[in-house]
Amino acid sequence: MKAPALFLAHGSPMLAIEDHAYTSFLEKLGEGMSPKALVVFTAHWMTRKPTVSAVEGTYGMIYDFSGFPHDLYEIVYPAHGSVEWAERVREHLARVAEVAVDQTRGLDHGSWVVLHRMFPRADIPVVQASVVPWWTPKQLFQLGEALRPLRDEGVMIIGSGGTVHNLMALRWEGHVEAERWATAFDDWLLRESAARSEDVFHYEEKAPYAKQAVPTPEHLAPYWIAYGAGDHNQAPRVLFRDYQYGNLSLMAVAF
Template sequence: MKAPALFLAHGSPMLAIEDNAYTSFLAKLGEGIYPKAIVIFTAHWMTRKPTVSAVEGTYGMIYDFSGFPYDLYEIAYPAYGSVEWAERVRERLAGVAEVAVDRTRGLDHGSWVLLRRLFPKADIPVVQASVVPWWTPKQLFQLGEALRPLRDEGVMVIGSGGTVHNLMALRWEGHAEADAWAVSFDDWLLSQSAARSEDVFDYENKAPYARQTVPTPEHLAPYWIAYGAGGRDQAPRVLFREYQYGSLSLMAVAF
């Protein structure tokens, strides 16, 4: 069966230790997916050209955050890499761009927070991949397109980021209602993606509140890759949608 192409918000690192509706959703989602390998593009690994991890054995942990509870820094997720699958991914991406290989980098929280919830047994080989956030959305989409054939072989493609990720706009007090501007941007993004409109790639000029929702492009970049890895025969399906702290989008989309 064709493996899924997903965009998953990784939200706050606190998702690693919190129990809420989104973490429950992720756990349930993972129970129904059995990929041969996982390729995860993380917003927290930015490079000048696309880079894939070719790790032999278990990944190290990267705790790329500060100011959070000590418990977060004690989490270990023993995911293991696959040089063979990394080479397959590199070969596919090489048809679009020059691709680098990294043999030492560990998993950052954009990867392990999600994977630990989806596949707690850490029994599926993982290829972590970077994003090049200053590439155009269409270029990133084409990277995803190059990976479509691997889905027929059981390789799951995950884009890990966040469609609305403006940390300066977050409201930390209590259970803040979703901000209308954040909801409006996601509504536009989803509708344009479903319509296969070329306008979606010009979101900076055409989407409502684009500068407010996407002050920097790295967290949206994985969305375009996952979108490209999806098929053309179905519209994107929203699997989960919620907002933390007013505007931090927790959205899961299947392509």
């Protein structure tokens, strides 16, 4: 059975210990899935060229954040890697780009926060992959396209990031309504993606509030990869959509 291609917002690291609608959604989403392997492109691993992890055994943990509660630093997600699946991923990506392999890097929070919620038993092999955020959206989309055949073998492709991710614009004063500029950007992105419009790859010039929503491209980069790995004859399907702190997008999209 074909495994899905998903874009999942990883929000704040607090996602790992908070309980709210999005964490419940992620838990339920994972309950009905049993992929053979997980390939996770994380916004928190930026490299000069696409890189895949080829870890034999259990991943180490990377707590790549500061100023959060002590409980976060005590979470251990004992995911295991797979050299065999990493090589399969590398082979497919190598059809469109030069690819590096990393044998030592642990899981950063872009990966483990989401996987901890979806697959708490940590019993599915994980191949973590980097993003090259200064590549064009079309180039990143083509990386995803190269991985599409793996879905037929039961490999789930996950892009972990955030469509609207402007830490300087967050509003911390309790629950606030989603801000218009954030929802307008996501509305445009989803509409143009569903239409298979080439404009979507030129969001910086075409999308409303693009500079405000995406001040730096690394958190949007996984979206393009998941989009490319999806089924081109079907429109993207929004599985969950909400906003924290006024504009931090918590959106899950199936491609």
